[in-house]
Structure formats: C-alpha cells, structure tokens
Amino acid sequence: MNQDFLKPYDHSQEEKIYHRWEGSGFFNPDKFLPRSLQKSKKDYFSIIMPPPNANGSLHVGHAVMIALEDILTRYFRLKGKRTLWLPGADHAGFETQVVFEKKLEKEGTSRFEILNQPQGKERLFQMIWDFTLNNKKHMEDQIRRLGASCDWSREKFTLDPEIVKIVYQTFEKLYKDGLIYKDKRMVNWCIKHQTTLSDLETKYEERKDSLYYIKYGPLTVATVRLETIFGDTALAVHPKDKRYQKFIGQELEVETLIGKRKIKVIADEIVDPHFGTGVVKVTPAHDPDDYEMWKRHKNEIAGPCQVIDQFGRLDLLRHFPGNKKAQKYHGLKISQAREIIANDMQSLGLIEKIDFDYKHNISLCYKCLTPLEPRILDQWFLDLSSPQAKKKLVLPALEAVKKGKIKIIPKFQEKIYFHWMKNIRDWNISRQIVWGIPIPVWYCQENEKNFVISQDQPNHCPFCKKCVMKKEEDVFDTWFSSGQWPFATLMAQKSKNGSDFKDFYPTSVMETGYDILFFWVARMIMLGLYVTGKVPFKVVYLHGLVRDKDKQKMSKSKGNVVDPLGVVEQYGADALRMALVVGNSPGQDVIYDENKIRGYRNFSNKLWNIARFVISSTESLLDQIISQKGNFWKNLSKLEKEDKKLLKEFQGIKKKVALEIEKFRFSQAAEIAYHYVWHRFADEIIEGKKKILSGDNEKERNSSALLLYFILYQSLIMLHPFMPFVTEAIYQRLPKKEKEFLMIEKW
C-alpha cells in the first residue's frame, strides 16, 4: 500500500491537490473536452460565477455559493459535458467606495480631502484601484482554497476594458432605442456619501418622531419635517373634503416664522382627509409626493424651492435674501433646525399641538443608515415604465419566467419576481462617486443639453463646432454593469476568437443568493434578453443566507462573521462544503454550526479509512480481477450472486444521487451519498465481508474484493462533487485507476 496512506486523514494536502488540478488545465473546457470532440453543440454546461465584491475577504456565504456551483460543475464535468465555470470579480462601485472611505476615516482623512487636492479624482481612483486589486488577489486565493474548479484563464473583472466596452455598447443601444434618458427628477440622496441611490438601495426603518400641528392662518397642518416649511409652496386638501371646500383655490395671507407670506390652497386626490387635519403642506423640492403634486398643479402654484442643501443643512439665504429672521436658521443641520424651529414657532403661537409619539417609516441609506434626503437632480435613468420600455425590457423578462424559459428555484421566488417586475419603476443608473465605470457622455460647453455618447473625447463638438467637450462626471450604478455579466463575460473572450458566447450562452444555471433577486437577477434577465435576444440562463437557483447560531445575519459590525479560511485550515474545505450543503434547501437560510463541520471532517477521515482498508485487503488480488486495458471492470459480470445484489443496490444509490443533483436537490444528494458510504458500505457491507476476505474460498474472496474495490472507486466519483479533495487524495493512491485525476473520471 502507498507509503503515505497514513492515519488519520490530513487535510493540509488540499492546497497541493488544487495546484495539481489547476496546473493540469482541466478546469478549462478547451483542454478537458475540445469543441471538436463535443458530441453536440448543446452538450455543454456553463455557469457564470457571481463575481464577489473585490473589497474584502470572502465570508461563509460565499463558501455556500462556491460549494453549490462546484458541485454542479464537477458533476457535469464527470458526466462528460463540455463544462465551463467562469470566475470573476466585481468592482462593486458604491459598496467598495464605502469600504474604502471607512478605511480613509480610520487613517484620519476622507474622500473629500483627497478630492480637493490637485488631480484629486484621479488620485482617489488610483488608490481604490490598488486597494481593489489587492483584495481581488486575496479573494481568488480563497476561492481556490474552497476547491472551486473554475477556469481561471477566463476570469473577468467588471473594469476590464473588454467588459467596459460591452457595457458602453449596451448603453448606446438603449439610448438609441429611447430607453435611456437624462432628466431632473426627485431621487434618493445620501447626505453622508454625497451620491444618489436607486430605490433598491434604500432601507426603511420605523422611527418615533414628533408630529407638529402647525398653523397656517385659519388652517392647521400636521408635519414631521418642520425644517422644510420654508420650502412650502402651497397647502393641499382632498377635493371632496367638506371642511375645506371654501378654501380651495384661495390664497391665504398667513403669519410664518420669517414673516407674513401668501400661500395658495389646492385640491388633490392624494391627500388623505383622515390623516392629521386633512391639510398638507406642499414642499415640491423635498418630498416625492409633493413634487408629483406640483407637477399636477404647475399652473396654480410655485415650483420647487430648495431650502436644504446637499449636506442636509438649511439653505435659506438664497431664497430669502435680506430676511434677517431667516438668517438665524441658515446653515443649521436638519435635526438641530427642527428643534429650534419648534421652539420659536411655539413661542410665536404657531404650533397648535405636538404628538410626540408619532411612529412612521423613514427611508435610510442602506449602508450608513443616515436618513435619505429626497432631492431634485439631473440624473440618468433607464426607462422601465413607458409603453415601449415595457415592450422591450419588462415584458420579455416577465414572459421568460412565465413560460418557463427561465426556471426559478425555489418556485415561490417566482411570485416575488413577478410582483416586483410588474411594479418596476425607472432606474436611476448614475452615481456621484469616482469608483465606477464612467458614463460615456460628452457635453457641449455652450449648451449642456447637447451631448454625444462616446468612450473617448470627441475631436470636435458637433453642436457648437468650437468647444472642447466636457466629460460627464457621474459613473454607472454597479448593477448596470453586473446586470450584463453573463453575456459580457462570454462575449469578452477575445482570445478564443469570440466563440465562448456561441459555445456557452445561454448559460445553464445562475446560482446566487435570494437577497439579490431584484438587484441582479431581474436586471440580468432584462438586459440579457434585450441585448442577445436569448435568456442569460435557464435556471436560477437561489440559495439561503448563512446565519449564526442566534439566526442573526452575519455582518462585520455585529462581529459574527466567520472567516472560511480559518475553518478550512482547521477542518478542511471538504468538511466546510458538506456542512454548508447538507440541510440547505433553496431560499431557506442555513445556520452555521461548527459541530456540523466537525461531523463532516470525521466523515473525510472515515472515507480515508474505508479506502485504507479496502485497498489493503484487496491489493494483492487486484491484478487478477481488474484489467488495465480495455474493459476496466470486465470481471464485474462474474460476481457472486450476493455481490451482484449489492452492486445493484449501489448503482441505484448513485443514480439517485445523480438525479437529486440534476433536480438541484443538493442537500438530499449529499445526504444519500454520505449515508450510504458510512452506514451501509462501511458499517454493513465491509463488516460483512471481513470474514470472507480472510477466508479461503478463492471465488468468494475475489468476488468480494472486486465488489469492495468497485464500490470504493465509484463512491469516490459519487462523492467527488461534494468533497473534491479527500476523494482526489484517495484516488491518487489507488493501486489501479483509469485516469490521471478523479476530477476527469466518468460518472
């Protein structure tokens, strides 16, 4: 027997095994099964790895992703399909910049300090670039340690020039189809991060605030946002509210904090007569509803009057120059202002009453949890609400899932997808940050309404013919580029004469967490169909999130994150993978449990010992019972009757495991294989054969030896997708084997 078949199993050899795999080139479908040898064009399996954000280390959630995708990849490779698993990394615009800004804060500086220096923007970009590339390298090594059999030669980064080029092409196509527009609209603004955010990047939280009942002449209005009163341009009531009929259309002369003013009363359906007093103040510059209301009453009332600046401070002098009373409030932060205003109004008798325990939802920046400030800004949008947008982007994406061209697992997530898609709104795709793909637009300096779409600076301005065109400062929302990931990564494979897209698109499966169904999956479906006319993937498998023992989401701030590398070092990647796969059903969260990992570490060792025993007790007989040339298992038909039964039983198990994998029931598949190998094969079959193997009935002995060796050999194949390392380690020590690596065996 092999000299290093020591006990117990030592998982520290995992790293070496991975190097051998990677060095062999078999992760690359071109080496594993060149296109010329592929039986039919459809005989492929492809999966694009959701590119992890290159701004930190992987967490156990990523380990779930790697485990599940590697199971699929290794299984279909063993099945002999031309198999591609394409890895990547995401620059993760806003998220990465937030991480980097935190780092700067720790170092006692800030993004704004750097931006204020000469060449600040370029410098900051370069700093984040270096930071990201460093993290990316580290991440790739982590992915390797988890055993991912992905093709590194095809790895893509969202900022690779080939990817950016494709993103630009898509942008231009959308623009030409009238689906991209730039417009002043009310958007979510984070006063800390100084950028807009999409509707998905907001978080709602219930807060207890004071609801102030303030007097506007004869009317009383209930409001939380006292500080916006300076921006009020009207009052509104419900058109059918009997109490206020006589006021509708009237212009009231009222006393305010900063003097007398006139304010008009309008009627609008949106006003709920049962809330507060049934009268609302209309503040078009600082409330989305009010903004919409103003649009409906443009002819009657004044437009947005912005009294809060981009940093969340009162900005009054612009609107009320020379008003000494306004000066007092100018420059105050919102929370401060609210208190002072309340006091002043109370002493002027302008507050009727205050409800101190008013509970309501406010929207927050999902990263820093600062209340978002709605602002009217000129932003780029992807149209998702007009009839033509419905026709070209939304409906095809709905139909694809409805008609089963894309299957979402678990099925209940389809309902959630439909609901979101049906209520989808225009998507703000521009961000005021440096870390991202620049929006490829150049403006005429004479008139900024005129612009051209171009990656490089145009030689001359086609509008005024004389200016040097000015570059758009904003970058794309990260999801605008990752939303194109499946086709972009495959189209960008220029070294392979552009055939990857033909060979591997649509991809077979998209495996990711359910938390990014809207952020990512929905957008990939829309943009994939739009650009290629085909679905980007046939199946969406949504795994659950890993939580800690108290069912808490893992996060750095809670300090409950588990570093997968530490676990891998202690128990081996195989053990971690099994622990994360078993008991993990789609869409359902998994609880991280170290005991479970220990249990599967024990299983690695069990398997190792099974192999030691089977090899040592059959080795001397193998020459007689196994043929190295031609039909490797030719003597299988000569098995004893009893053994044939056991053989059949095993084949049934293996078939079941395959079926479960193909049905994406990984947990069941792993458990069936595990249970068979330990409790049937080891505990019963091997135990039962011990006497025969040491007995003197040669026929029975040969039959038993062949059976045990066969089941061991096949069990390695069966377990390999789940526990690639230990199975390969054993395979390499088999006295007789068919292939160079277990990973390229036949299922």
Place this chain on the structure above:
RNA sequence: GGGCGUUUAGCUCAGUUGGUUAGAGCGCAUCGUUCACAUCGAUGAGGUCGCUGGUUCGAAUCCAGCAACGCCCACCA
C-alpha cells in the same frame, strides 16, 4: 397596507405527486480499544409533526381559519 416564508426529537434540519410502527446529524445514556477508523463501533432513551376545523378508508403531507417568529415590497404628510 399588501405579499412571502417558517413552525416535525434537547439543538439544526429532511420528509418530491396523502399510504404500513415519522427520519438523519449533533447532543445525551450504557457498553466496547489485538483485528481500517475513538475524527471509531454497538445498543438505547427521546416527537399530541404550532393550534382549530374540514376533505378522505387513511393527513406531518390536501383545504379553510387562527397564532407565533422571520423576511420582502409599498409615495401616506
């Protein structure tokens, strides 16, 4: 305000079209190291399958209602 998910042994979870005494892992109890493995083996204790009602010869499984927990979506000041 809508919608979704979960509720099965002390813990974490399986249980795919309804069918014999409801399963696994961990944990627990007792016993066992010449004989592949103590990261092990053998044996065992432990469940009114959230509650109520219904369909059925038969329900953890289907239907209705309720409850608890969790999550998502939503422009009500």
